[in-house]
Amino acid sequence: xxxxxxxxxxxxxxxxxxxxxxxxxxxxxxxxxxxxxxxxxxxxxxxxxxxxxxxxxxxxxxxxxxxxxxxxxxxxxxxxxxxxxxxxxxxxxxxxxxxxxxxxxxxxxxxxxxxxxxxxxxxxxxxxxxxxxxxxxxxxxxxxxxxxxxxxxxxxxxxxxxxxxxxxxxxxxxxxxxxxxxxxxxxxxxxxxxxxxxxxxxxxxxxxxxxxxxxxxxxxxxxxxxxxxxxxxxxxxxxxxxxxxxxxxxxxxxxxxxxxxxxxxxxxxxxxxxxxxxxxxxxxxxxxxxxxxxxxxxxxxxxxxxxxxxxxxxxxxxxxxxxxxx
Amino acid sequence: xxxxxxxxxxxxxxxxxxxxxxxxxxxxxxxxxxxxxxxxxxxxxxxxxxxxxxxxxxxxxxxxxxxxxxxxxxxxxxxxxxxxxxxxxxxxxxxxxxxxxxxxxxxxxxxxxxxxxxxxxxxxxxxxxxxxxxxxxxxxxxxxxxxxxxxxxxxxxxxxxxxxxxxxxxxxxxxxxxxxxxxxxxxxxxxxxxxxxxxxxxxxxxxxxxxxxxxxxxxxxxxxxxxxxxxxxxxxxxxxxxxxxxxxxxxxxxxxxxxxxxxxxxxxxxxxxxxxxxxxxxxxxxxxxxxxxxxxxxxxxxxxxxxxxxxxxxxxxxxxxxxxxx
Numbered sequence: 001x002x003x004x005x006x007x008x009x010x011x012x013x014x015x016x017x018x019x020x021x022x023x024x025x026x027x028x029x030x031x032x033x034x035x036x037x038x039x040x041x042x043x044x045x046x047x048x049x050x051x052x053x054x055x056x057x058x059x060x061x062x063x064x065x066x067x068x069x070x071x072x073x074x075x076x077x078x079x080x081x082x083x084x085x086x087x088x089x090x091x092x093x094x095x096x097x098x099x100x101x102x103x104x105x106x107x108x109x110x111x112x113x114x115x116x117x118x119x120x121x122x123x124x125x126x127x128x129x130x131x132x133x134x135x136x137x138x139x140x141x142x143x144x145x146x147x148x149x150x151x152x153x154x155x156x157x158x159x160x161x162x163x164x165x166x167x168x169x170x171x172x173x174x175x176x177x178x179x180x181x182x183x184x185x186x187x188x189x190x191x192x193x194x195x196x197x198x199x200x201x202x203x204x205x206x207x208x209x210x211x212x213x214x215x216x217x218x219x220x221x222x223x224x225x226x227x228x229x230x231x232x233x234x235x236x237x238x239x240x241x242x243x244x245x246x247x248x249x250x251x252x253x254x255x256x257x258x259x260x261x262x263x264x265x266x267x268x269x270x271x272x273x274x275x276x277x278x279x280x281x282x283x284x285x286x287x288x289x290x291x292x293x294x295x296x297x298x299x300x301x302x303x304x305x306x307x308x309x310x311x312x313x314x315x316x317x318x319x320x321x322x323x324x325x326x
Numbered sequence: 327x328x329x330x331x332x333x334x335x336x337x338x339x340x341x342x343x344x345x346x347x348x349x350x351x352x353x354x355x356x357x358x359x360x361x362x363x364x365x366x367x368x369x370x371x372x373x374x375x376x377x378x379x380x381x382x383x384x385x386x387x388x389x390x391x392x393x394x395x396x397x398x399x400x401x402x403x404x405x406x407x408x409x410x411x412x413x414x415x416x417x418x419x420x421x422x423x424x425x426x427x428x429x430x431x432x433x434x435x436x437x438x439x440x441x442x443x444x445x446x447x448x449x450x451x452x453x454x455x456x457x458x459x460x461x462x463x464x465x466x467x468x469x470x471x472x473x474x475x476x477x478x479x480x481x482x483x484x485x486x487x488x489x490x491x492x493x494x495x496x497x498x499x500x501x502x503x504x505x506x507x508x509x510x511x512x513x514x515x516x517x518x519x520x521x522x523x524x525x526x527x528x529x530x531x532x533x534x535x536x537x538x539x540x541x542x543x544x545x546x547x548x549x550x551x552x553x554x555x556x557x558x559x560x561x562x563x564x565x566x567x568x569x570x571x572x573x574x575x576x577x578x579x580x581x582x583x584x585x586x587x588x589x590x591x592x593x594x595x596x597x598x599x600x601x602x603x604x605x606x607x608x609x610x611x612x613x614x615x616x617x618x619x620x621x622x623x624x625x626x627x628x629x630x631x632x633x634x635x636x637x638x639x640x641x642x643x644x645x646x647x648x649x650x651x652x
Binding site for chain 1: 344349451453462465601607630644652
C-alpha cells in the first residue's frame with residue numbers, strides 16, 4: 001500500500017481523503033493542518049497532526065499531497081515539503097509556473113525527492129490534451145472553453161461589491177462558438193464570443209440593485225469583456241439551487257493533414273464535473289501513484305503532467321494494461 | 327533533423343509521408359517497398375528502395391515507421407526491422423497485442439533498439455484515454471463508440487457476397503446511447519444499442535437485391551447483432567459520395583467521487599476524422615519523435631503509448647511546454 005499524507009483540509013484535502021479511500025493500492029496515514037489538530041473533524045479516521053510536526057513523520061509517508069492555495073500557500077509550502085517528502089501540488093497560477101517549477105526542482109535535486117506540480121484539470125488534464133493535440137496535428141488551432149461551472153474568483157469579486165450579501169458566478173461556453181469549432185471552421189473568437197457570465201446575487205435589503213448590476217457588468221477584467229447576466233435571488237434560493245461546485249469545459253485541437261492540407265480533423269476532450277475540487281483531488285491522487293513509483297525507481301526532481309508516462313498513473317501492471325486497455 | 331524512413335506505401339505510408347513533411351524537426355530519408363522501386367510514384371521526392379535492401383541504410387535512419395498491415399505484415403516485419411532500426415507500428419489486432427509485444431521486446435532487448443507498437447487512435451489515443459479515465463475515476467464505467475466512419479473490414483465482407491460489385495459500410499454510434507452516457511446515466515448497452523451499420527452497395531446488373539440485403543443483414547459477427555440498413559446505389563454514386571475514409575468516435579469514462587459516491591463526472595474524448603489513415607499516420611509520426619528521443623537517452627525495448635511521457639511527442643522543449651501549454 002502506498003502511504004499518502006494530506007497537507008491542508010479544505011475542499012481539496014477532503015477530496016483527496018475520499019479519492020485515496022477509493023483507491024485500491026493506497027492508505028491515508030496522516031493529515032497535517034495549520035489549525036489546532038484537535039479542532040479538525042475528518043470524514044475518515046485519518047490521524048491529524050500539526051503542520052509544523054510534519055517532518056517527524058517523514059519516514060512514514062510515501063507521498064504528501066499538498067492541498068493549499070496557489071496564491072499564498074504553495075509557493076513556499078511545496079519547496080519546503082519537497083525537502084523531506086515526495087510531493088504533489090495543484091499550483092494553478094499559469095504565469096508563475098516556470099518560477100515555481102525552478103524553485104521546487106532546485107530543492108528536489110538536493111533532497112533526492114520527486115515533485116509533480118500543477119496537477120489537476122487545468123493545469124493538468126487540459127494541458128495534456130493541448131500537448132497531445134499539437135503533437136498530432138501540428139497544422140491547426142487550439143481552443144479551450146471552460147464551464148458550465150462556478151468561478152470562485154468571479155464569485156468573490158461580486159461579493160466585494162457594497163450591498164452584496166452573497167453571490168455565485170457561472171462561466172458558460174457559448175454554444176455557437178462550440179458548434180463552429182466542432183464543425184472544423186477554425187473560427188477566430190473574441191473573449192465575448194467564447195464565454196458568457198451568469199451571476200446570481202443576494203443583495204442586502206434596500207440595496208440599490210441597479211447600481212450593483214452596473215458595477216458587476218462594468219468591472220474590468222472580470223466582467224466588462226463578457227456578455228454578463230445578473231439575477232437577484234434570495235439567500236434561501238442561493239443555498240438551495242447553487243450549493244454545488246460544478247465545472248468542466250473542453251479542449252479542442254482542430255487541424256489538417258495531407259500535403260495540401262486536404263483533410264480536416266477535430267479532437268475534443270470534454271469534462272463535465274459535478275464537483276470541481278473532488279475531480280481535481282482524484283487527478284492529484286492518480287499522480288501521487290506515479291510519484292511513488294518514480295521515486296522507487298530512483299527518479300528525483302520536479303516534474304509536471306507532461307513528464308509522466310501514463311502507465312505510472314494506473315494501479316494495474318503494464319502487462320494487464322496492454323491486455324485490457326490497449 | 328530526425329531522419330525518418332517509411333516501410334510500405336499504401337494509405338498509411340502516404341499519410342506518414344505528408345505528416346513528416348509537415349513536421350518542423352523531421353526529414354524523410356527513405357521509402358522501402360516490396361514492389362519494384364522504379365514503379366512507385368511518390369508524392370514527394372523521397373528516395374525509394376527495395377525492402378530487402380533496408381539493412382544497408384541502417385546508419386542513415388533514426389526511426390523506421392512501419393506502414394504494413396496487422397494481419398500479414400507486422401507480426402514478422404516489426405521484429406525483423408527492430409533488429410536494425412528503432413521502429414513504430416500500428417499493430418491493431420487487439421487480442422494479439424501481448425504476443426506481438428513479447429516478440430518485439432525480445433528482439434529490441436538484443437539489438438538495443440526502441441520499438442513503439444500499436445500506435446494510432448484505437449489502439450492509441452483511445453487506449454490512452456481509457457487509461458487516464460480509469461486512473462482518475464476508479465469508481466466508474468468505460469464506453470467506447472466508433473464512427474461515424476468507414477469500416478474496411480465490413481465493406482470487404484459485403485464485397486465477398488455474390489452479385490456485389492462494390493460496397494461501403496459506415497459504423498454509426500446511436501445518438502440515444504451517447505445522450506445517456508453524456509448524462510452520466512451509466513447505461514448497460516447491448517451491441518445493438520451502441521452502433522448501427524449503414525451499407526451502400528453496388529449490385530451487378532440483374533442481381534437479386536433482396537437476397538444480397540438478406541445475406542448482409544444476417545451475416546454473423548459482422549451484421550447480425552446490429553440494426554443494419556442497406557441502400558443500393560450506382561457505381562457512380564459510390565465513387566462520388568463515398569470516396570473518403572472518414573472515421574472517429576468517442577471514449578468516455580463516467581464515474582463518481584466522494585466517500586458516498588455523491589458526485590458524478592463525465593470525461594469524453596472525441597475524434598472526428600476526415601481521413602482515418604492520415605490521422606493514424608500523424609499519431610505514428612508524433613510517436614516516432616518520442617522513439618528517437620528515448621533511443622538517444624539509451625532506452626531500449628518494446629513500448630506502447632502507455633509508456634511514453636507526453637513531452638517526448640512534442641517538438642518544443644520542456645521549458646517551452648511548461649510556459650505555453652501547462
